Amino acid sequence: MTPDSTAVPGKFISFEGIDGAGKSTHIGFVADFLKAHGKTVVSSREPGGTAVGEKLRDMLLHDKMHLETEALLMFASRREHMAQVIEPALARGEWVISDRFTDASFAYQGGGRGLSRAKMEALEQWVHPHLQPVLTFLFDVPLDVARARLDATRTLDKFEQEQQDFFAACRNEYLRRAAQFPERIVVIDSTRSIEQTRAALSAVLQKLL
Ligand SMILES: Nc1ncnc2c1ncn2[C@@H]1O[C@H](COP(=O)(O)OP(=O)(O)O)[C@@H](O)[C@H]1O
Numbered sequence: 001m002t003p004d005s006t007a008v009p010g011k012f013i014s015f016e017g018i019d020g021a022g023k024s025t026h027i028g029f030v031a032d033f034l035k036a037h038g039k040t041v042v043s044s045r046e047p048g049g050t051a052v053g054e055k056l057r058d059m060l061l062h063d064k065m066h067l068e069t070e071a072l073l074m075f076a077s078r079r080e081h082m083a084q085v086i087e088p089a090l091a092r093g094e095w096v097i098s099d100r101f102t103d104a105s106f107a108y109q110g111g112g113r114g115l116s117r118a119k120m121e122a123l124e125q126w127v128h129p130h131l132q133p134v135l136t137f138l139f140d141v142p143l144d145v146a147r148a149r150l151d152a153t154r155t156l157d158k159f160e161q162e163q164q165d166f167f168a169a170c171r172n173e174y175l176r177r178a179a180q181f182p183e184r185i186v187v188i189d190s191t192r193s194i195e196q197t198r199a200a201l202s203a204v205l206q207k208l209l
């Protein structure tokens, strides 16, 4: 059974945003910040985070597949991640910071690809009816900023090769969820400098310690 996130001693934080928003840049900083405050930190990612999950990640990021297959595999990776990594760490009183969680499925498979919200909610209810991050950082930038950052850095995977209307729909869904869950999702203006962004992250984390 999935534990209630309010009933476990550890804390679960997720990082979200469209590709190129600057999310991954700050995960190491957050881990170091928490460790400096005496926390034991488990840093992980989705899809992936386990041996099975990393195999699924490889397929998900490179192979073309039906939209519903993609959504189901994202949640399959998540189920394994929860069982092997997230739940045991939280039970030990550790802090789990994950590069993406279910908000990404709502944004990409729901918003971007158009899978119905009812199906997304059914998957969420099945896989984690109670567990939610206590805090989600949503790194937000306009599409042209994200695209310029991506183009400057890396070989693009299946998702990153999508067109701007896909990312516009992902971003809209992220922002819709931020409005729906304002107590959990903190929108970070990631157009600012890396130093300014870190200051904003520290201020939010300080309240959670
Ligand atoms: N605040 C920022 N200002 C300028 N460049 C940034 C900023 N944050 C991240 N970047 C750069 O943008 C690129 C994409 O960042 P990354 O963290 O990999 O994005 P994401 O994980 O959201 O896809 C990297 O080259 C990173 O150095």
Ligand SMILES: Cc1cn([C@H]2C[C@H](O)[C@@H](COP(=O)(O)OP(=O)(O)O)O2)c(=O)[nH]c1=O
Binding pocket: 019, 024, 045, 046, 047, 061, 074, 099, 100, 101, 102, 104, 105, 106, 108, 109, 157, 159, 160
């Ligand atoms: C977790 C998750 C990720 N994704 C996508 C978003 C990203 O484009 C991709 C991998 O995420 P990410 O690790 O952020 O990519 P990168 O390592 O290139 O920064 O998977 C979904 O479509 N649905 C999901 O549920």
